[in-house]
Amino acid sequence: MAQDYPLEELSPRAFEQMTIAVCEEVFGPGLEAFGAGPDGGREATFRGLIRWGTEPDDPNVWDGYTVIQAKQREHHSVDPANNLSWLLKQIDAELEKWLDMSSTRASVPDHLLFVTNARISSAPGAGIDRLTAHLAKWLDNPASGDPRVTLRKRGLRQIRVWHRDKVNSLLTAHGSVRNGFRALLTVGDLLERLTQISDTLRPDELHPFLHTHAGAALSAERWVHFQEAGGSDRESVEQIVIDLKTTDEDATESTVLSEIFTRSSAVLKPMMADRVERPHVVITGRAGSGKSTITKFVTQAFRSQFAAEESLPPTARHVREATEAAFRGLGTDGPTGRRWPVLIRLTDFAAAIGPSGDLMLLRxxxxxxxxxxxxxxxxxxxxxxxxxxxxxIILDGLDEVTALEVRPRVLDAITYFVEDLENSNADLLCIVTTRPSSDAERFMPERFRQLNLTSLDRETAERYGRMVTQRRLADDPDRRDPLLASLERQFSLSTMQRLMKTPLQVLIMTIILERVGTLPSDRYQLYSQYFDTMYTREAGKPTTLAPLLASQNHAIIYLHETVGRVLHIKAETSGGEKSVMPRGQMRELLDARLTELEHDTDRLRTQIGDRIMQAATERLVLLVPAEDDGFAFEVRSLQELMAARSLVKTNDANLRTRLIALAPSPHWRATWVFMAGYVFSNGTDEQREMIVHIVENVDIGETWPGWLSPIGPELAAALLDDGLATQTPKWLRRLVQVALRALTGPAPRNMQAFADGLTAAASADSTTRSLIRNTLIQALSGTPRASHTARFLLAMTKLDAGISQAALRDATEPILSRTSETFDCLGTVLEDHISSLPEPGDAVVALRPLLDALNFYHAPPFGSGEVGVTLVHNDTVTDNSTAQLIDDPHTAALLEVLIASLPLESWRVPHGVSVIYERGAGRRPVSDQLD
Structure with missing residues (x-):
């Protein structure tokens, strides 16, 4: 997408100067500027030949006297129709003066060019087309009804308008112009100053440049986009950020900003005598939990601090002041240490490193x-x-790097980057964000502390709902005020409280409540109804697109669902490339669907397809234009929703096959839960029974070693968390029983996900709540593994009322003290117990390749017994290669018996092997099993 420059940041005089400078670059020598003061309707004039085309013989030329006028809208609207209305009034006023015979203006020019910062729509029949038609009429409009006096008869032959998109493209093409206007400088422009830097540059010489870089980024990189929310298309991040609550490995509650700002205030050099242990942070959060928003704000906070003593341009200074005001509103002092911030999208790095590359992060x-x-x-x-x-250094979106060949390389690159800088005694704070589905990795647990974003509590969700409504509808009180009143009435409803778990879900709820007036009961219906609401909204607008949306809804909905499925399959193996569908491929899908719908003629199918594709060039409900002339979903969760809606539309036998095939994959987990949500919302009781039966039995089959790395409890917890069975006790309690298997099997790799699921189930009725609470309390006195899991789940679910925290500690501390040993190598620990097998000699030979591989893994305990698994870097062993060894039936059978023979206190060893297997096998592509 083209750079959108902050043209409103220019003063009226500077905007005129910019207009003249751009025209001079485009037209060449001969431009005459008129400067400040009365200009007779002219910022500049040009006498000569202007070629609008690129070819020498292009007939589209102006030859003669051309007048250029600048029209800057001080408060630019995000509504193209509103911009068009404003622009037409401005142009009409100017043309009336040119038409007025008594005007003191100079002679009427041959050509008029208006340059504006207003953005107008390029959709067929909309802004640009209406503007072109309007200008054409003006040429022959008579003055005061006198047909003898028209602009054309007075000599005006043509009128053109350079609107915002055109100005943006010209500024991008002509960097020399852009560099003359500080408000328009991008980070890339400022980086051109590095031409003064040599390889022998001292750090203190680099410092001033980096201050400038931080100040410029404050203006350019602060935006959070709300295009899909029905309001303004972007908001500055400090206006909509909220501090998010977290828990760490000890189930200690905090907030993400306080954790980061407190950590950043310390000196984090590893060679300090009083060094900070595990100085870096992994932030995990479900889809829409605000990870990217909070990291954008954190980056902005440090940029503000880094440039605090510098002289900044007005916009950057305003952003810095607004950021400081946001600190006060959030109840924090902000960062106290002046750290240079860098925010990196890991998908960009993954795309650069590729499946066979060896690119270092610093490079x-x-x-x-x-x-x-x-x-x-x-x-x-x-x-x-x-x-x-x-x-x-903030590395955002590790969960979006899914390709099996690329992900280990990205992890290795991050590891080397951190270790290399630590070996150089750098004062580095590194933050990585990911989804909980990647939690099993416990990335570099000896260096990174994990913070899990928790579901929004009621107070925070209500506050965010009010804030986002006020910001989204700031200019529309007739919509805003009734919605705020409705929100206040809805906040106390149990349905509302179950769904107010993430900022994105709260935002979607406000949109649905405004349009529909009632709320769905589970997460699938929330997202699905959001799509329906957005579709209905677009179809109800008085635009040329509305009839198309109404008449071709089957094809357009099919297109969304199919594109979602295809893009999610592509993302599984894309190696970090963004999920974008090329225009040609989307047209092929559309044509195939129109053919299936048996439209009468090829010509009709082509016409319908052309109209839909033309509509998509601006926006087609949730599909938006992307880079390289492609299309994508702006929000990943919506891509997953559409993929689910596509995959679930098949017969029961195929649906069962698909659900079983996708169940082990973290990449497909959210889509799997959406598929189950579709069935619970729209299916039969037989189909609902099929979902629950799969969850109950998925670990028994031969396709996945459920005895080692069970996925049934994870699926059950996810379904409970989404609220799918809240109103149906028959299936609710069966899902609860599956989730509680986590107390008897391997410890959960994501405690927070289980806690969320059990908390949601406990809110359904008192019977279910008692079942969960009593089972967890009983587990406190069970095996070390069960006690460990129960302690964390009781703390996280807040179901431990009546049991003191001291009692919980007393129940677990003796176990923790007995199991605090650090296992140097998993393979060594397992080999030490092989003697308990019936034929230990043969077992050692058969297990040797696996034991050798496991000796590259360490499982150090940390944080009250939590376990992380670290792979010692080498050129031969990977998580996937280790998992492939376990896939051998004979090896798996021996390993299962060996693990069963371990002392109960050694539960961390099988837990570590489980983590390794899930990391390796769970990342394998499974979409080839989809028919």
């Missing part, structure tokens, strides 16, 4: 700067800076 940063600055920045220059000045 990626250097290469990125080099491409944008058109100079060669050496990695050692950046490394010298990072080792000389405190920094915070």
């Amino acid at each position: 990626f940063l250097a290469d990125t700067i080099s491409r944008r600055a058109d100079i060669d920045i050496k990695p050692n220059v950046l490394k010298r800076w990072l080792t000389s000045w405190p920094s915070i």
